[in-house]
Amino acid sequence: MTTDPHCDADLAEVGAEFTYFRRHCSSLDWRLLHLVFGSLALFLTLVAVGFAIAGAWLVIPFAGFEIAGLGFAAWWTAKRSGDFERLAFDGDRVLVEIREQGQSRQFEFNRCWVRLVRGKAGMFALRSHGREVAIGRFCGEQSRQALARKLRNRLGGHRI
Numbered sequence: 001m002t003t004d005p006h007c008d009a010d011l012a013e014v015g016a017e018f019t020y021f022r023r024h025c026s027s028l029d030w031r032l033l034h035l036v037f038g039s040l041a042l043f044l045t046l047v048a049v050g051f052a053i054a055g056a057w058l059v060i061p062f063a064g065f066e067i068a069g070l071g072f073a074a075w076w077t078a079k080r081s082g083d084f085e086r087l088a089f090d091g092d093r094v095l096v097e098i099r100e101q102g103q104s105r106q107f108e109f110n111r112c113w114v115r116l117v118r119g120k121a122g123m124f125a126l127r128s129h130g131r132e133v134a135i136g137r138f139c140g141e142q143s144r145q146a147l148a149r150k151l152r153n154r155l156g157g158h159r160i
Contacts, residue, residue: 018154020087020147022138030078037074041067087135089154096126096133107133116151124148 048063079101086097094109109128117132119125124144125134135151136144 018087018089018150020150021084022136023084030081033074033078037070040070044070083138085135085137087151094126094155096135098133107131111155114155116148116155124151126151 044063044066048059051057051059082102083100084097085099086095088095089111092111094111094114096107096109098105098107107126109126109131114126114128117125117127119132119134122141122144123134124136124147125132127133136147139147
């Protein structure tokens with residue numbers, strides 16, 4: 001199975017148990033994000049002040065818009081950095097935990113009743129008793145297909 005670059009993934013098998021964990025791709029941690037944003041904002045400010053001293057004072061508002069845009073991009077990246085999905089088989093239970101944009105959701109399915117189905121836009125989903133949870137949202141297509149094969153084997157070979 002191939003993994004996407006800059007993504008944390010863990011597929012661990014211990015006996016009959018299976019755990020899958022995938023985080024949202026994020027190449028910058030919080031400290032490095034602050035350092036990059038601060039250095040870019042400082043550089044833009046110095047350039048704008050240099051032009052303002054030379055007489056082109058109208059550059060300053062545009063530099064402010066650029067810094068605000070960079071700040072929004074940094075905020076958006078930090079907001080998504082904690083996103084993950086975790087799937088675990090624990091005896092007769094299938095546990096799914098999803099965290100997106102700071103909100104965490106947990107689902108529990110009976111292993112005998114849950115089915116792996118093809119969801120929207122090429123995604124896979126676990127379905128049981130009218131509840132459906134998409135899985136593999138942080139994977140590339142190859143990784144998602146490999147995950148689906150492993151899940152089919154764990155669920156007793158139920159067809160899609």
